[in-house]
Amino acid sequence: MQKKAQLFTSKxxxxxxxxxxxxxxxxKKYDELQPQERYYVLASLIASKAKNFKVDAKKGDKxxxxxxxxxxxxxxxxxxxxxxxxxxxxxxxxxELGTTLDDLxxxxxxxxxxxxxxxxxxxxxxxxxxxxxxxxxxxxxRYRYGLFKQEIEGGRQVEKMDNWLEHGFxxxxxxxxxxxxxxxGGQVVRHQDGERFWFTQEGGxxxxxxxxxxxxxxxxxxxxxxxxxxxxxxxxENFDLDAFNAGDYAKAMKFRSDVEAISQILYPxxxxxHGRILRLKQEYLFVSAGLQTILRSFExxxxxxxxxxxxxxxxxxxxxxxxxxxxxMCGPELMRILVDEKDVDFDLAFKIARATISYTNxxxxxxxxxxxxxNTFRELLPRLYMFxxxxxxxxxxxxxxxxxxxxxxxxxxxxxWDGQVRMANLSVIFSHSVNGxxxxxxxxxxxxxxxxxxxxxxxxxxNKTNGISHRRFLGNANPKYARLICDTIGDGWLSxxxxxxxxxxxxxxxxxxxxxxxxxAWDKQRLADYIKETTGTALDTNMVFDVQVKRFHAYKRQxxxxxxxxxxxxxxxxxxxxxxxxxxxxxxxxxxxxxxxAKEVIRLxxxxxxxxxxxxxxxxxxxxxxxxxFAVSSAQLVYPAAEISExxxxxxxxxxxxSNMKLMMNGAITLGTYDGANVEICxxxxxxxxxxxxxxxxxxxxxxxxxxxxxxxxxxxxxQRLGRIVDELVDxxxxxxxGNFNSIMDELHVNNDHDLVLKDFYSYVDAxxxxxxFYGDRDAWAKAAIHNTACSGYFSSDRTIREYARDIWxxxx
Ligand code: 26Q
Numbered sequence: 001m002q003k004k005a006q007l008f009t010s011k012x013x014x015x016x017x018x019x020x021x022x023x024x025x026x027x028k029k030y031d032e033l034q035p036q037e038r039y040y041v042l043a044s045l046i047a048s049k050a051k052n053f054k055v056d057a058k059k060g061d062k063x064x065x066x067x068x069x070x071x072x073x074x075x076x077x078x079x080x081x082x083x084x085x086x087x088x089x090x091x092x093x094x095x096e097l098g099t100t101l102d103d104l105x106x107x108x109x110x111x112x113x114x115x116x117x118x119x120x121x122x123x124x125x126x127x128x129x130x131x132x133x134x135x136x137x138x139x140x141x142r143y144r145y146g147l148f149k150q151e152i153e154g155g156r157q158v159e160k161m162d163n164w165l166e167h168g169f170x171x172x173x174x175x176x177x178x179x180x181x182x183x184x185g186g187q188v189v190r191h192q193d194g195e196r197f198w199f200t201q202e203g204g205x206x207x208x209x210x211x212x213x214x215x216x217x218x219x220x221x222x223x224x225x226x227x228x229x230x231x232x233x234x235x236x237e238n239f240d241l242d243a244f245n246a247g248d249y250a251k252a253m254k255f256r257s258d259v260e261a262i263s264q265i266l267y268p269x270x271x272x273x274h275g276r277i278l279r280l281k282q283e284y285l286f287v288s289a290g291l292q293t294i295l296r297s298f299e300x301x302x303x304x305x306x307x308x309x310x311x312x313x314x315x316x317x318x319x320x321x322x323x324x325x326x327x328x329m330c331g332p333e334l335m336r337i338l339v340d341e342k343d344v345d346f347d348l349a350f351k352i353a354r355a356t357i358s359y360t361n362x363x364x365x366x367x368x369x370x371x372x373x374x375n376t377f378r379e380l381l382p383r384l385y386m387f388x389x390x391x392x393x394x395x396x397x398x399x400x401x402x403x404x405x406x407x408x409x410x411x412x413x414x415x416x417w418d419g420q421v422r423m424a425n426l427s428v429i430f431s432h433s434v435n436g437x438x439x440x441x442x443x444x445x446x447x448x449x450x451x452x453x454x455x456x457x458x459x460x461x462x463n464k465t466n467g468i469s470h471r472r473f474l475g476n477a478n479p480k481y482a483r484l485i486c487d488t489i490g491d492g493w494l495s496x497x498x499x500x501x502x503x504x505x506x507x508x509x510x511x512x513x514x515x516x517x518x519x520x521a522w523d524k525q526r527l528a529d530y531i532k533e534t535t536g537t538a539l540d541t542n543m544v545f546d547v548q549v550k551r552f553h554a555y556k557r558q559x560x561x562x563x564x565x566x567x568x569x570x571x572x573x574x575x576x577x578x579x580x581x582x583x584x585x586x587x588x589x590x591x592x593x594x595x596x597x598a599k600e601v602i603r604l605x606x607x608x609x610x611x612x613x614x615x616x617x618x619x620x621x622x623x624x625x626x627x628x629x630f631a632v633s634s635a636q637l638v639y640p641a642a643e644i645s646e647x648x649x650x651x652x653x654x655x656x657x658x659s660n661m662k663l664m665m666n667g668a669i670t671l672g673t674y675d676g677a678n679v680e681i682c683x684x685x686x687x688x689x690x691x692x693x694x695x696x697x698x699x700x701x702x703x704x705x706x707x708x709x710x711x712x713x714x715x716x717x718x719x720q721r722l723g724r725i726v727d728e729l730v731d732x733x734x735x736x737x738x739g740n741f742n743s744i745m746d747e748l749h750v751n752n753d754h755d756l757v758l759k760d761f762y763s764y765v766d767a768x769x770x771x772x773x774f775y776g777d778r779d780a781w782a783k784a785a786i787h788n789t790a791c792s793g794y795f796s797s798d799r800t801i802r803e804y805a806r807d808i809w810x811x812x813x
Pocket of ligand 1: 115116117118119121267269270271279362370437466654655656657658676
């Protein structure tokens with residue numbers, strides 16, 4: 001039996017402490033409190049335990065700082081109870097006090113401090129670093145409002161503010177005394193004293209960055225790390241005292257709100273909304289504040305030990321990991337602090353920066369790479385820009401001119417080009433490691449997106465296939481299945497996910513299979529209840545639950561899924577002998593406010609739902625549901641209930657995907673293209689336990705390069721079936737709820753179907769029919785589903801973090 005953290009000696013002890021906390025925090029008795037207050041006190045109690053928790057020494061004396069503009073942490077209470085090993089005690093204690101733990105958990109906010117995959121990955125990494133005993137901390141932004149809340153009105157997405165702090169956030173502690181100043185704008189002034197010269201920044205806008213710390217509790221309470229989120233406030237230095245003294249409070253306060261705007265909102269665009277100055281300010285604020293803090297504590301801890309060689313040892317003790325290019329300014333900012341404030345020589349500072357920084361890329365599409373206009377950049381960050389310019393100049397000057405094609409390579413890899421600062425190039429040049437997030441994706445980076453860099457320095461590149469927190473997405477999210485697994489193979493899998501392999505022995509074990517079906521039925525009922533409550537749509541739990549949940553994007557092809565549903569619908573109406581497997585098609589996800597096409601696809605799904613669900617000729621066989629406001633908490637209800645996992649991006653577009661992993665772990669079978677991490681899922685589970693369809697990456701490339709894909713031909717050739725679906729977008733069939741879908745029609749015809757929806761249509765529908773046919777054999781299905789769980793241990797983020805630690809950060813874990 002593994003050691004469990006001893007926070008409470010018994011249920012009684014927990015109850016006593018909980019009651020006391022109610023009195024000391026809110027000066028009321030437990031019985032007088034509302035559920036929301038009861039939640040608040042319980043979370044505060046656990047948070048205070050976390051902050052004061054004595055932990056074993058962490059591995060080595062090296063710390064990782066994971067810089068990410070997004071940490072999609074989700075609700076924390078249930079996960080922390082699991083990690084502290086006190087879930088049962090607390091559950092029983094709450095029950096005895098007359099509230100169920102589930103009711104308290106339902107009161108918890110779900111901080112939407114991220115857009116999707118990238119932000120959730122950062123949160124899973126924090127969980128795994130703490131579980132492995134790595135001293136690994138998050139550095140990010142405390143957005144006052146998280147990603148918008150999605151409501152559906154008349155089939156359309158409507159965005160509402162996400163006021164996640166409304167009831168307070170008991171996990172955070174404001175650390176005013178750790179605030180730092182960050183400067184924007186102003187002038188750079190050169191000073192000279194004999195041979196020596198140096199630069200200072202004068203004037204500009206000085207902002208106070210205030211940190212809020214959230215404890216990150218590792219499994220079995222091994223480690224408590226820290227997530228530091230920065231908030232922007234006016235610095236007294238800059239307060240408009242003249243306006244204030246003159247009684248012009250409006251002017252004085254406008255200044256305050258301009259500053260606070262920096263940390264007000266998370267940009268809701270997950271594919272680059274370039275050129276917004278506020279976004280650039282966010283990026284610099286958390287980079288500068290984070291680095292200042294790290295260097296300050298490094299100096300304090302090691303100043304004496306290393307003396308005047310201090311900074312040369314930075315990378316022995318500190319790893320700065322940059323999550324995509326959003327923290328790309330880490331390189332030049334680290335140099336700026338070292339050169340301007342610590343008197344380190346320019347070349348040495350560059351060496352130190354590179355040895356300390358590493359970079360993960362999350363996108364293959366060149367047009368999605370982040371760029372900023374030089375003029376904007378220089379005006380906002382004049383001193384930082386000088387470092388970028390100088391590094392770029394030296395890069396050009398020392399570029400090996402003896403290489404074939406050197407001019408092309410130089411033009412691809414320089415930081416400054418065409419009036420823009422290219423953030424991916426900045427990231428690569430300042431990093432000692434560059435990684436992609438799945439084997440396929442890393443291959444594409446090497447062969448195309450970052451090809452010239454790869455040819456120049458192949459040793460920089462490595463793959464780190466993504467992973468997910470299996471404790472949260474199986475342990476917390478799927479309590480019945482998790483319990484069954486523990487009863488069957490013990491609880492070792494919670495710390496070592498590869499132990500899930502032990503389930504292979506039970507794939508055909510009748511009693512295990514029976515219990516698996518029971519757990520799945522319970523999960524499906526729980527989700528059906530939730531969907532009924534939030535949308536009014538009733539789902540029959542005997543249907544197959546076919547799930548596509550992720551951000552809305554053309555490349556992810558939710559449209560292809562809708563076309564399949566329309567096809568089944570049309571065929572059922574045309575031919576009464578055609579009876580597909582009864583299926584509930586479940587969608588969820590948000591579209592960026594400004595992404596018109598994606599929003600139209602959401603409206604289309606709701607229109608198809610309206611037609612199909614209300615048509616008595618088909619609605620015992622087909623149901624469609626759109627679950628509003630996809631977030632970590634609703635995701636935890638969806639994944640466990642899924643039977644089919646839709647992963648249908650066109651091959652070569654999805655860097656990795658992580659919902660594919662969460663769904664397989666919960667025993668869903670993937671219906672997907674050979675894209676992102678689907679490739680690795682396929683390798684692990686074997687071709688008979690996954691359904692792959694559609695063009696492969698090379699075929700997509702060849703089709704595009706050949707220049708003779710003409711979507712209109714596919715439409716003309718099959719007016720009865722595929723053509724009919726396209727016609728239905730505009731002929732009134734789906735218009736009842738809120739009108740036709742001309743822009744989607746245009747995407748297919750005028751834009752020649754960029755995402756190859758028509759091209760992959762037949763192979764997709766055939767694959768779906770084969771897969772649902774297979775569903776008829778309940779034992780065979782269960783075997784494949786359990787096999788998926790058994791093989792999913794590889795996708796624990798514990799494995800991913802071990803690889804980062806070994807190959808990039810050089811930490812034993
Ligand atoms: C950039 C500049 C300006 C404004 C916004 C942005 C921005 C914000 C978020 C750009 C990209 C993102 C998020 C990207 C993302 O989530 N990518 C996903 O990352 C996952 C984790 O690696 C992968 O599994 C997904 O395949 C990938 O799409």
